[in-house]
Amino acid sequence: MRHLRALGKYFWKYRVRLGAGILFVVLSNYFNVLSPQLMRFIINYVDNALSLTHSRVTGTDDGYDFLVKKVIGWIGVQSNVGRVVIIASLIILLLALLRSFFMFLMRQTIIVMSRHIEYDQKNEVYAKYQSLDNLFFKRHAIGDLMNRIAEDVSRVRIFTGPAIMYIVNLVSVIALSVFFMLQSSKELTFYVLIPLPVLAIIIYFVNSTIHKKSERIQEALSDLTTNAQESYSGIRVIKSFVQERSMLDFFQVNTERYRKNAVSLAKTEAIYFPAINLLIGISTLCTIMIGGLYYINHEHNISLGTIVEFIVYVNMLTFPVSAIGLTASMVQRAAASQKRLNEFLDIEPEVKDSTSAKDAVIEGIVDFNNVTFTYPDTGITALRNFNLHIKKGEKIAITGRTGSGKSTIAQLLLRMYNVEAGNIELDKTPLANLQLSSLRQQISYVPQDVFLFSDTVENNIRFGIPNAKKEAVVEAARIAGVDKEIEGFANGYDTLIGERGVTLSGGQKQRISIARALIKDPGLIIFDDCLSAVDAKTEKEIMGRLNEYLADKTAIIITHRVFSLLNFDRIIVLEEGHIVEEGTHEQLMQIPDGFYARLYARQQGHTGHQ
Numbered sequence: 070m071r072h073l074r075a076l077g078k079y080f081w082k083y084r085v086r087l088g089a090g091i092l093f094v095v096l097s098n099y100f101n102v103l104s105p106q107l108m109r110f111i112i113n114y115v116d117n118a119l120s121l122t123h124s125r126v127t128g129t130d131d132g133y134d135f136l137v138k139k140v141i142g143w144i145g146v147q148s149n150v151g152r153v154v155i156i157a158s159l160i161i162l163l164l165a166l167l168r169s170f171f172m173f174l175m176r177q178t179i180i181v182m183s184r185h186i187e188y189d190q191k192n193e194v195y196a197k198y199q200s201l202d203n204l205f206f207k208r209h210a211i212g213d214l215m216n217r218i219a220e221d222v223s224r225v226r227i228f229t230g231p232a233i234m235y236i237v238n239l240v241s242v243i244a245l246s247v248f249f250m251l252q253s254s255k256e257l258t259f260y261v262l263i264p265l266p267v268l269a270i271i272i273y274f275v276n277s278t279i280h281k282k283s284e285r286i287q288e289a290l291s292d293l294t295t296n297a298q299e300s301y302s303g304i305r306v307i308k309s310f311v312q313e314r315s316m317l318d319f320f321q322v323n324t325e326r327y328r329k330n331a332v333s334l335a336k337t338e339a340i341y342f343p344a345i346n347l348l349i350g351i352s353t354l355c356t357i358m359i360g361g362l363y364y365i366n367h368e369h370n371i372s373l374g375t376i377v378e379f380i381v382y383v384n385m386l387t388f389p390v391s392a393i394g395l396t397a398s399m400v401q402r403a404a405a406s407q408k409r410l411n412e413f414l415d416i417e418p419e420v421k422d423s424t425s426a427k428d429a430v431i432e433g434i435v436d437f438n439n440v441t442f443t444y445p446d447t448g449i450t451a452l453r454n455f456n457l458h459i460k461k462g463e464k465i466a467i468t469g470r471t472g473s474g475k476s477t478i479a480q481l482l483l484r485m486y487n488v489e490a491g492n493i494e495l496d497k498t499p500l501a502n503l504q505l506s507s508l509r510q511q512i513s514y515v516p517q518d519v520f521l522f523s524d525t526v527e528n529n530i531r532f533g534i535p536n537a538k539k540e541a542v543v544e545a546a547r548i549a550g551v552d553k554e555i556e557g558f559a560n561g562y563d564t565l566i567g568e569r570g571v572t573l574s575g576g577q578k579q580r581i582s583i584a585r586a587l588i589k590d591p592g593l594i595i596f597d598d599c600l601s602a603v604d605a606k607t608e609k610e611i612m613g614r615l616n617e618y619l620a621d622k623t624a625i626i627i628t629h630r631v632f633s634l635l636n637f638d639r640i641i642v643l644e645e646g647h648i649v650e651e652g653t654h655e656q657l658m659q660i661p662d663g664f665y666a667r668l669y670a671r672q673q674g675h676t677g678h679q
């Protein structure tokens with residue numbers, strides 16, 4: 070429960086709505102509890118008037134609300150019994166209308182408030198995601214992250230909306246009806262309420278069972294969703310490896326678990342409502358039986374009207390009391406969800422701006438000084454005492470075996486992680502002293518694994534510069550060597566990419582992603598093996614155009630293909646996180662049995678005929 074305290078700021082923000090909502094709930098219940106009193110009046114009045122019971126009616130004006138007293142005073146002057154009945158009935162109808170009107174207002178305030186809070190919370194969670202670093206995303210599964218923004222926030226909304234409404238309703242309906250019951254007859258109230266503690270105990274136990282079972286269902290459902298999600302995204306692999314059957318079997322194991330839990334929950338719920346109805350029925354029975362006996366024996370001022378009044382009160386309590394269990398589980402679930410949200414919102418990203426971080430124009434001087442870096446999640450040391458100094462405008466190529474630490478250099482330059490030992494400087498300023506947004510905005514990075522959004526080609530290219538002109542988009546596409554293909558699409562640059570649009574080839578995706586980086590026109594550019602999916606001839610052409618574009622820029626190109634690196638100022642060969650060969654193409658070719666020379670010879674053999 071204490072976790073829900075975090076919602077205090079939202080309740081404060083929407084205090085007017087909340088306050089009005091609570092008032093409307095109370096008012097709607099107030100008008101609701103007046104009608105049984107009028108019923109008592111009508112029955113007693115008729116009973117009296119017809120003298121059916123030889124003037125045994127007693128207590129007719131006891132315990133009425135002052136408003137009811139006023140109404141009775143007003144209609145009591147009528148001489149005709151039929152008119153009194155009709156007018157009183159019309160007033161009961163009016164009370165029902167008033168009640169409904171305030172119920173309408175209560176939904177308009179409390180439920181609307183809950184939607185506002187939901188909106189604010191979703192934005193808060195999303196903003197937090199954006200501020201977190203790579204490490205967080207490595208440690209959490211996508212499904213789990215999705216759940217926070219969808220499932221947890223909506224469970225909390227069920228608390229801020231319906232649950233709060235039910236709680237206020239329950240408290241006010243019990244308080245008001247018990248108050249008027251006591252006004253009417255203390256003795257009868259006592260007997261009518263006897264079953265209630267039993268009811269509360271049953272509700273408590275059955276509800277906690279329901280809660281546990283619902284949690285299990287939720288877990289099973291979450292596994293099921295993750296399972297389905299993976300199958301959809303990996304459908305091509307599943308089909309090509311002919312694993313449909315085993316995936317289906319696996320899915321069925323999950324659905325079976327879900328079914329078992331759901332059936333078990335349905336069985337428990339099947340006991341819940343009949344049990345509540347039985348106890349409420351017992352209350353009604355007590356009213357009729359004990360009230361009847363009092364009435365027959367002229368005891369405790371009980372009239373026929375009082376008995377009817379109590380029956381209506383008992384029925385009035387049925388729904389709110391039977392909703393106790395549901396409300397309690399809404400609160401429990403919301404508390405569990407809010408706990409998860411609080412834990413998440415309290416996470417401090419390891420990579421963040423220091424107070425002294427400044428916004429500076431990056432020229433492109435790079436220094437790695439004795440950098441050692443170990444990935445915190447895997448414990449793999451990707452760079453060891455790594456030193457690299459790049460002058461402004463220099464073009465550096467990095468090659469080396471897979472896993473030798475090439476991509477890590479890019480990740481560290483973008484400050485996706487903090488280094489463990491040593492330091493990295495840009496333009497002779499330690500990375501930690503540069504504002505993260507400024508740093509990342511001024512470095513153009515093309516990652517190894519391309520990601521394009523389900524949007525148009527044009528918007529994907531201008532992603533980093535949302536207001537870039539169309540000409541700039543086209544120019545970036547031209548340098549990246551993908552303009553002709555885009556123009557060949559039926560909708561050109563407006564072609565939609567992704568699930569609802571065209572499926573691009575790996576090479577096309579890579580080049581659009583390059584265009585996205587080029588449009589930023591930065592001082593420092595990093596390409597991480599981003600031409601691996603294009604053929605050697607296209608790569609050479611693109612490299613040719615890039616050379617022009619890169620003239621005054623610092624560039625780091627990570628690649629496994631070395632034949633197009635001839636013009637590079639320096640080529641670096643990495644092995645297990647440190648440099649093993651370094652120099653120009655000519656210099657590296659001189660190293661007998663060197664990694665570069667062998668790689669070059671091998672690739673020349675493959676590409677010589679192209």
Ligand SMILES: Nc1ncnc2c1ncn2[C@@H]1O[C@H](COP(=O)(O)OP(=O)(O)OP(=O)(O)O)[C@@H](O)[C@H]1O
Nearest residue numbers: 444446447449451470471472473474475476477478
């Ligand atoms: N995000 C990560 N979390 C944990 N370990 C990682 C991560 N990225 C890389 N590693 C590990 O760090 C080492 C260096 O990886 P890196 O990606 O820098 O190599 P690479 O030379 O770029 O390889 P490739 O040529 O295959 O892209 C590898 O052993 C890899 O398993």
